[in-house]
Amino acid sequence: MIPRRCALSTSKVMRALANLYRIGAQTAHLMVGLPDYANYADHRRKHHPGEPIMSREEFFRECQERRYAPAGGRGMRCC
Amino acid sequence: MATNVTTTDRASVHWTIWVALSLVGAFSLGTVALQRGESINAVWLVIAAVSTYLIAYRFYALFIARTVLELDPSRPTPANRRNDGLDYVPTNRYVLFGHHFAAIAGAGPLVGPVLAAQMGYLPGTLWILAGVVFAGAVQDFIILFVSTRRDGRSLGDMIKSEMGTIPGLIALFGVLAIMIILLAVLALIVVKALADSPWGTFTVFATIPIAMLMGVYSRFLRPHRIGEMSAIGFVLLMAAIFFGQPVSKSATLAPMFTFSGETLALMLIAYGFIASVLPVWLLLAPRDYLSTFLKIGTIVGLAIGIMIVMPELRMPAVSKFVDGTGPVFSGSLFPFLFITIACGAVSGFHSLIASGTTPKMIENETQIRFIGYGAMLMESFVAIMALIAACVIEPGSYFAMNSPPALIGTTAAEAAAKISSWGFVITPDALTQLASDVGEKTVLSRTGGAPTLAVGMAQILSNLFGGKGMMAFWYHFAILFEALFILTTVDAGTRVARFMIQDLLGTFVPKMAETRSWTANLLATAIAVSAWGYFLYQGVVDPLGGINTLWPLFGISNQMLAAIALILATVILFKMKRERYAWVTVVPTFWLAVCTLTAGWQKLFHESPAIGFIAQANRFSDALAQGKLLAPAKTIGDMQRIAFNNYLDAALCAMFMAIVVAMIVGGIISIRKALANSNPSTHEVGYDPQALRPVNV
Numbered sequence: 001m002i003p004r005r006c007a008l009s010t011s012k013v014m015r016a017l018a019n020l021y022r023i024g025a026q027t028a029h030l031m032v033g034l035p036d037y038a039n040y041a042d043h044r045r046k047h048h049p050g051e052p053i054m055s056r057e058e059f060f061r062e063c064q065e066r067r068y069a070p071a072g073g074r075g076m077r078c079c
Numbered sequence: 080m081a082t083n084v085t086t087t088d089r090a091s092v093h094w095t096i097w098v099a100l101s102l103v104g105a106f107s108l109g110t111v112a113l114q115r116g117e118s119i120n121a122v123w124l125v126i127a128a129v130s131t132y133l134i135a136y137r138f139y140a141l142f143i144a145r146t147v148l149e150l151d152p153s154r155p156t157p158a159n160r161r162n163d164g165l166d167y168v169p170t171n172r173y174v175l176f177g178h179h180f181a182a183i184a185g186a187g188p189l190v191g192p193v194l195a196a197q198m199g200y201l202p203g204t205l206w207i208l209a210g211v212v213f214a215g216a217v218q219d220f221i222i223l224f225v226s227t228r229r230d231g232r233s234l235g236d237m238i239k240s241e242m243g244t245i246p247g248l249i250a251l252f253g254v255l256a257i258m259i260i261l262l263a264v265l266a267l268i269v270v271k272a273l274a275d276s277p278w279g280t281f282t283v284f285a286t287i288p289i290a291m292l293m294g295v296y297s298r299f300l301r302p303h304r305i306g307e308m309s310a311i312g313f314v315l316l317m318a319a320i321f322f323g324q325p326v327s328k329s330a331t332l333a334p335m336f337t338f339s340g341e342t343l344a345l346m347l348i349a350y351g352f353i354a355s356v357l358p359v360w361l362l363l364a365p366r367d368y369l370s371t372f373l374k375i376g377t378i379v380g381l382a383i384g385i386m387i388v389m390p391e392l393r394m395p396a397v398s399k400f401v402d403g404t405g406p407v408f409s410g411s412l413f414p415f416l417f418i419t420i421a422c423g424a425v426s427g428f429h430s431l432i433a434s435g436t437t438p439k440m441i442e443n444e445t446q447i448r449f450i451g452y453g454a455m456l457m458e459s460f461v462a463i464m465a466l467i468a469a470c471v472i473e474p475g476s477y478f479a480m481n482s483p484p485a486l487i488g489t490t491a492a493e494a495a496a497k498i499s500s501w502g503f504v505i506t507p508d509a510l511t512q513l514a515s516d517v518g519e520k521t522v523l524s525r526t527g528g529a530p531t532l533a534v535g536m537a538q539i540l541s542n543l544f545g546g547k548g549m550m551a552f553w554y555h556f557a558i559l560f561e562a563l564f565i566l567t568t569v570d571a572g573t574r575v576a577r578f579m580i581q582d583l584l585g586t587f588v589p590k591m592a593e594t595r596s597w598t599a600n601l602l603a604t605a606i607a608v609s610a611w612g613y614f615l616y617q618g619v620v621d622p623l624g625g626i627n628t629l630w631p632l633f634g635i636s637n638q639m640l641a642a643i644a645l646i647l648a649t650v651i652l653f654k655m656k657r658e659r660y661a662w663v664t665v666v667p668t669f670w671l672a673v674c675t676l677t678a679g680w681q682k683l684f685h686e687s688p689a690i691g692f693i694a695q696a697n698r699f700s701d702a703l704a705q706g707k708l709l710a711p712a713k714t715i716g717d718m719q720r721i722a723f724n725n726y727l728d729a730a731l732c733a734m735f736m737a738i739v740v741a742m743i744v745g746g747i748i749s750i751r752k753a754l755a756n757s758n759p760s761t762h763e764v765g766y767d768p769q770a771l772r773p774v775n776v
Contacts, residue, residue, distance in 0.1 A: 023171060023173060023174060025306075026171065026174045027173065027174045027177035027178070028177075028305075028306070028372070029305060030170065030174055030175070030177065030178040031177050031178055031181040031371050031372075031375070032181075032305065032364075032367060032368045032371050032372075033436075034303075034305065035164070035165060035168050035170075035440075036168070037303075039164060039168065040164030040165060040168075041164075042164075043162060043163070043164035044164060047162075056302075056303055057302040057303055059303070060297075060302055060303035061302075061360070062165070063165070064359060064360055064364050065359065066165070066166070067359075067364070067367075068359040068363055068364065068571060068574060
């Protein structure tokens with residue numbers, strides 16, 4: 001009984017930590033203007049089936065260009 | 080029945096907590112405000128600030144969310160309607176909070192409070208707290224809200240569609256002017272920090288090859304591995320700081336990295352031109368990653384440092400310089416305190432960020448309060464920490480670092496005697512000791528805020544880690560961290576200014592608007608760089624030390640932009656038929672208009688040459704007419720230039736005032752139209768008011 005409860009709580013803690021890491025990594029990436037790639041790929045597959053999906057590298061380059069393209073309020077940064 | 084009891088219990092526990100928090104906040108604020116004579120602990124300031132933020136967020140922000148704006152959780156946001164996985168992405172609110180905070184936090188909240196510390200810690204603290212709760216966070220919140228309801232459109236676009244083409248054009252022109260002044264003043268801060276400092280100059284120079292290496296790494300070797308590349312960059316940066324010391328001691332290397340302010344300014348101008356035409360992946364992007372992570376890390380480190388070290392504030396609560404005779408910036412508490420601390424209390428620039436990428440990623444309207452209001456509270460906390468860092472320094476040292484040489488001379492003995500005569504006793508030995516502690520030849524007249532903040536941070540962080548032997552390292556770490564993100568801003572800002580210039584000129588010469596044309600690009604970049612470069616160089620050779628001239632201009636322009644954003648917010652509240660609550664934006668608009676117009680008026684017409692541009696220009700042209708030379712001018716040409724520069728600053732200041740007045744008139748016209756209309760007349764998208772149901776786009 002006791003080991004099982006331990007195992008349960010350990011896996012819960014692990015899951016919480018994994019979740020925390022995921023959120024942290026996403027935050028760090030979005031801070032420098034890089035949205036979540038998995039989410040992008042999912043979205044393309046679900047809503048635009050058959051259409052091309054950028055590879056991770058292409059996605060990275062595209063986002064980098066977009067972040068500093070001055071049009072459309074991007075590239076603006078604060079004092 | 081049982082449920083009722085629990086609910087009542089929970090409600091009473093809830094209220095007990097908030098009442099207790101209010102009492103703690105009130106007690107801390109009282110301690111901060113009323114303590115006289117003895118020095119107080121910085122922790123009181125932190126507790127007072129955090130309690131204020133929590134109460135404001137819980138009550139005032141909630142009131143704005145529920146009653147004033149009526150945020151609607153069922154209404155689809157642009158991220159939901161236009162989800163493309165790239166620009167429009169429904170994003171976890173904590174992740175988005177980080178994105179938004181990283182975009183609004185810059186050098187501003189670190190510099191303004193340091194300059195304002197000359198009046199003591201109390202005036203600055205009170206303005207930062209009151210300003211953020213009633214003006215700054217309200218502006219960020221409401222602009223984020225209105226942009227979210229308009230598919231994430233930009234501030235200029237929204238002014239055009241809600242108020243008309245002419246106010247829209249005026250606002251755009253205002254934004255371009257503020258960009259130019261911002262870039263000049265930020266570049267000036269870097270110049271002031273690096274002049275005659277081989278250690279600092281070496282480390283900042285080293286960031287260029289380090290960033291390029293990272294750029295190549297993430298482009299060709301290991302694409303998209305931001306974490307890896309930033310870790311490598313970080314290690315190299317630390318190495319650059321470490322090797323900066325032997326460089327500064329070496330007889331052969333030190334002179335190679337020792338430059339005067341004038342030379343550094345010219346180098347920075349050339350750098351700005353080259354960096355902003357290079358591909359972004361090579362220099363701008365990697366340095367941006369480094370500076371963003373370093374910025375967040377340093378802010379967290381400073382917060383931990385203050386809470387563990389619990390330093391005493393040495394600056395008095397209110398200094399005698401509230402009367403306007405201070406050496407750091409001239410002019411009395413009203414209106415100049417309120418334009419000196421812009422970011423941290425209220426920053427117009429945020430309205431550009433809040434109508435940029437963030438509104439396209441909001442998952443649900445109700446989260447706008449957390450992201451818009453909440454992130455600004457966090458930025459305000461950064462300002463409080465900067466104020467603390469400036470106030471833990473011995474006041475004598477603070478004034479030695481922040482006064483121009485015209486006032487305190489150029490030797491430690493002169494400076495110590497002069498500053499002691501102001502009532503802030505300091506010995507020449509203490510000043511030379513401080514300089515050697517931080518690894519510099521001198522700390523005199525290192526104006527601009529960055530070095531002062533660096534000394535304060537070094538004092539706090541060396542207490543936490545490394546002891547006095549590490550002070551020089553922490554000092555240069557802090558200088559590097561500020562220079563790094565200022566250079567990123569200079570680079571990115573020049574690109575934005577170029578784009579705006581191309582846009583503006585494109586209306587007259589269509590060829591100029593072609594962003595793919597190299598001629599148009601280079602020409603617009605040259606115009607942008609020479610515009611901010613001119614003001615930068617003028618600041619370096621300015622008789623009052625530059626910061627004294629440029630920072631108020633920047634403050635006025637930034638508050639002017641905030642007033643414009645709040646006028647738009649007010650107009651939209653009237654158009655939504657929510658005029659009953661318009662005071663939420665009218666009160667801060669009114670206050671900002673009063674501050675910017677009064678400050679502008681004094682910068683123009685004040686009889687003291689330290690404050691009034693025209694008085695200063697006349698002083699130099701009168702002396703010239705009598706054939707006399709005034710310091711720091713060495714030739715007749717210098718005299719003419721200083722007079723001309725002051726007339727130019729006066730013209731710019733008058734233009735900012737004219738923009739504020741024009742926008743107020745435009746706002747009143749739009750409000751009258753909205754009042755005459757019995758129906759709501761906003762231009763929101765994505766919602767059909769007749770059917771009262773979501774529209775699929």
